[in-house]
Amino acid sequence: MIQKTATRNPKxxxxxxxxxxxxxxxxxxxxxxSPLVWVLSTSLKPNTEAISFPxxxxxxxxxxxxxxxxxxxxxxxxxxINSFIISIGSTALSVAVSSLAGYAFARFEFxxxxxxxxxxxGLFMIPIVINIIPLYTMLANFNxxxxxxxxxxxxxxxxxxxxxxxxxxxxxxxxKELEEAxxxxxxxxxxxxxxxxxxxxxxxFAIAAVLSFRFSWNEFILPVVLANRSDSMVFxxxxxxxxxxxxxxxxxxxxxxxxxxxxxLVxxxxxxKQMIKGLTLGxxxx
Amino acid sequence: MPAIFEKAEPYLFLTxxxxxxxxxxxxxxxxxxxxxxxxxxxxxxxxxxEYIGGTNFINLFNDxxxxxxxxxxxxxxxxxxxxxxxxxxxxxxxxxQQVRASGVLRAIFxxxxxxxxxxxxxxxxxxxxxxxxxxNYLLNGIGLQSVGWLxxxxxxxxxxVIANVWYGTPFTxxxxxxGQLSINPTIYEAAVIDGATKIxxxxxxxxxxxxxxxxxxxxxxxxxxxxxxxxQLIMTGGGPLFASTTASLYMYRQAFxxxxxxxxxxxxxxxxxxxxxxxxxxxxxxxx
Numbered sequence: 001m002i003q004k005t006a007t008r009n010p011k012x013x014x015x016x017x018x019x020x021x022x023x024x025x026x027x028x029x030x031x032x033x034s035p036l037v038w039v040l041s042t043s044l045k046p047n048t049e050a051i052s053f054p055x056x057x058x059x060x061x062x063x064x065x066x067x068x069x070x071x072x073x074x075x076x077x078x079x080x081i082n083s084f085i086i087s088i089g090s091t092a093l094s095v096a097v098s099s100l101a102g103y104a105f106a107r108f109e110f111x112x113x114x115x116x117x118x119x120x121x122g123l124f125m126i127p128i129v130i131n132i133i134p135l136y137t138m139l140a141n142f143n144x145x146x147x148x149x150x151x152x153x154x155x156x157x158x159x160x161x162x163x164x165x166x167x168x169x170x171x172x173x174x175x176k177e178l179e180e181a182x183x184x185x186x187x188x189x190x191x192x193x194x195x196x197x198x199x200x201x202x203x204x205f206a207i208a209a210v211l212s213f214r215f216s217w218n219e220f221i222l223p224v225v226l227a228n229r230s231d232s233m234v235f236x237x238x239x240x241x242x243x244x245x246x247x248x249x250x251x252x253x254x255x256x257x258x259x260x261x262x263x264x265l266v267x268x269x270x271x272x273k274q275m276i277k278g279l280t281l282g283x284x285x286x
Numbered sequence: 287m288p289a290i291f292e293k294a295e296p297y298l299f300l301t302x303x304x305x306x307x308x309x310x311x312x313x314x315x316x317x318x319x320x321x322x323x324x325x326x327x328x329x330x331x332x333x334x335x336e337y338i339g340g341t342n343f344i345n346l347f348n349d350x351x352x353x354x355x356x357x358x359x360x361x362x363x364x365x366x367x368x369x370x371x372x373x374x375x376x377x378x379x380x381x382x383q384q385v386r387a388s389g390v391l392r393a394i395f396x397x398x399x400x401x402x403x404x405x406x407x408x409x410x411x412x413x414x415x416x417x418x419x420x421x422n423y424l425l426n427g428i429g430l431q432s433v434g435w436l437x438x439x440x441x442x443x444x445x446x447v448i449a450n451v452w453y454g455t456p457f458t459x460x461x462x463x464x465g466q467l468s469i470n471p472t473i474y475e476a477a478v479i480d481g482a483t484k485i486x487x488x489x490x491x492x493x494x495x496x497x498x499x500x501x502x503x504x505x506x507x508x509x510x511x512x513x514x515x516x517x518q519l520i521m522t523g524g525g526p527l528f529a530s531t532t533a534s535l536y537m538y539r540q541a542f543x544x545x546x547x548x549x550x551x552x553x554x555x556x557x558x559x560x561x562x563x564x565x566x567x568x569x570x571x572x573x574x
Contacts, residue, residue, distance in 0.1 A: 017484075021380050025391065028377055032395055035409040035452065038420060042412070051418045097302045104299035116300065123311055125505075127513035127561055129534055130554040133541050134314035134321060140331055157311040160303055218402030220516050225542060236404045240520060250412055257408055261401045268400040272393050 036261075043067070043254035050251040066255035075230050076256065079238035086148055086234060087216040090155040094212045095205055098160055102167025103197070107176070124161040131157070132225045139226055146232040154222055158215045163208045170204030171197070203274060210271045214264050235260055315558075322552040328545035342552040351528045352553065355536040358443055359512065359560075362532050365447035366454065366511040371504060373451070374458025379488065381459070382466050392463065399456035403516035410449035411436065411521045436522055439529035446530055449517050454510065458503055465499030466492065501572045508564050513557065533557055 038057075042050050043066050045059040070076050104110075105117060135154060136145070144150040174197065182192045220236045228237055239256050242249075322342050324335040346352055377395065381388045398406060413419050414435035422432040435445040469492065477487040493500075515535035518524060524531035524539055531539060534557060541550030 021383055021385060024376070025380055025385065028373070029391070029394065031452070032398060032456075035406075035413055036397065038413060039409050055418060055420050055423055097306065100299045101303040104296040108296035108299075110293075110296040113296075116304070120307070123307060125509065125561070125565060126311065126315065127509060127534075127557065128311075129513050129515065129537075130318060130557055131311065131314040132538070133547055133551045133554060134317040135310065136541075137321060137326065137331055137547065138314065138317065153306060154310050156306045160307060164303060214400060218404075220402060220404045221514075221538075225538075236402055239404060239408070253408060254412070257405045260405060264400045265397065268396065269393055272396070 039254045039257050043258045047251040066251045069252050070256045076238050079233045079235045083235040086152055087213050090152040090216040091209050091212040094156055094159045094163055095208050098163035099167045101164045103171055105168040106171035120161050136225055146227045146229040151227050155216050159212045166208050174200050207274050210267045217264050318551050318554050321548050322555055326548040342548050346552050354528050355531045355533045359532040361443050363511040366450045367508050369451045370455045370458050370507050374455045378459045378462035395459050396456045398453050406453040407517045407520035414445055439526050442530045446518055461503045465496045469495050505568050
């Protein structure tokens with residue numbers, strides 16, 4: 001019956017359709033945000049209130065004590081610093097190394113080009129977790145467990161294949177003619193890179209850097225296996241150890257959670273448009 | 287510039303990336319096989335490794351916990367992929383219907399994907415806690431009994447699926463949105479003029495044009511669900527007993543909880559086989 005009137009009256013049908021769309025979106029919005037709002041609210045509660053029953057949606061006596069605790073606890077503070085060092089280091093390394101490789105694929109013709117490219121794409125499919133046991137034995141044998149540098153290097157396997165693909169596609173959008181013109185004007189090869197290609201590729205570098213940072217900052221399995229000593233822990237691992245060290249203190253934990261979300265969230269929201277564009281490029285070209 | 291240098295130039299550009307991948311990704315993959323054929327544990331790792339042939343694999347296949355973990359993996363992966371893909375597809379299509387503020391909504395929807403699995407796991411552990419979790423509180427409020435979301439062996443895996451879906455769905459939304467943005471809108475305009483309904487144009491235009499994106503998306507989320515165990519490790523540690531230990535977590539627990547590195551390595555090889563089969567099946571299913 002409703003169906004019939006609806007087809008007869010396009011206005012009613014349109015209104016019903018719009019309502020349904022917005023209702024579904026609202027439900028999903030609620031599901032997406034409520035866990036985070038709940039954590040944020042808990043992080044502002046004093047510890048007694050955090051596990052009080054019945055739970056209260058809003059903190060009665062809001063406090064920033066939980067944040068102060070996280071930022072002043074020696075292990076947690078140290079791990080935050082470690083996380084920044086490793087994430088920034090591995091981002092820089094990955095962007096540099098992947099750009100070089102991406103540039104080779106975009107600009108040169110050479111023997112084995114297609115084979116190497118498909119191997120790199122294939123590597124993207126390999127589940128990294130399978131490597132944790134061999135990596136552990138390798139690093140243990142070279143006495144490199146708990147080394148921040150070793151961690152930065154192992155993080156590369158999460159990022160490099162994707163970044164090479166991104167950078168290759170990006171370089172291909174830059175007209176070759178621009179570089180050739182600069183060469184004719186007497187610029188050296190390196191000069192062309194420095195004065196023409198690199199400035200034009202900045203948006204590409206930005207996408208690759210944001211993705212690298214997200215992967216490095218959030219990675220948990222590799223560091224929990226390869227670096228779990230208190231002075232070399234990253235923040236994600238420190239939060240995990242936190243459960244066993246203290247009886248779970250949800251107030252402190254939610255403050256830690258909130259702190260760890262901020263850096264990546266800011267980056268991702270800033271570069272959201274470029275990310276979608278980068279993904280589109282990556283998928284279409286393949 | 288000398289000719290030899292010209293020829294070597296592209297390889298020089300490639301060397302750093304390839305060297306890192308070779309040492310930390312490709313070599314360990316083969317090294318894993320070597321470990322699985324020897325007797326290596328956390329305590330004997332720095333001594334001579336004894337060659338024991340297929341013993342690890344025999345132990346593995348005789349371990350009832352491993353059988354359980356394969357069954358659990360199937361439930362975890364099936365539930366995660368079906369829900370992530372279903373919800374992700376629905377949301378990306380809805381956002382594409384000239385919705386107001388769709389940019390802002392998209393930005394909000396990808397938030398769970400920008401945070402770490404550790405954070406997602408903790409948030410849900412907190413919400414699903416038996417004693418003071420808000421979900422049981424709400425259930426009690428409408429007169430229902432508390433549910434042992436993380437302690438009941440029959441329920442626990444579905445609780446982990448919920449957390450994994452919350453965490454993983456944004457990637458599908460993002461990916462399929464990118465796919466739909468790549469479809470030329472004039473095709474839809476033509477379809478509307480021809481009198482096609484929204485649902486018909488979805489089935490006959492969007493789905494076929496989106497197929498490459500759908501295939502890659504399905505492969506990626508299936509493999510991620512098979513291999514990732516961050517969420518299980520943090521929310522339950524695989525417990526109670528082995529009730530939420532997927533095959534990938536089984537590998538981790540054997541190696542780093544029980545110290546049996548080589549038994550874990552052999553489970554890793556089974557995981558590789560599972561991954562290859564998935565890629566193969568999708569490839570066959572979606573050809574043509």
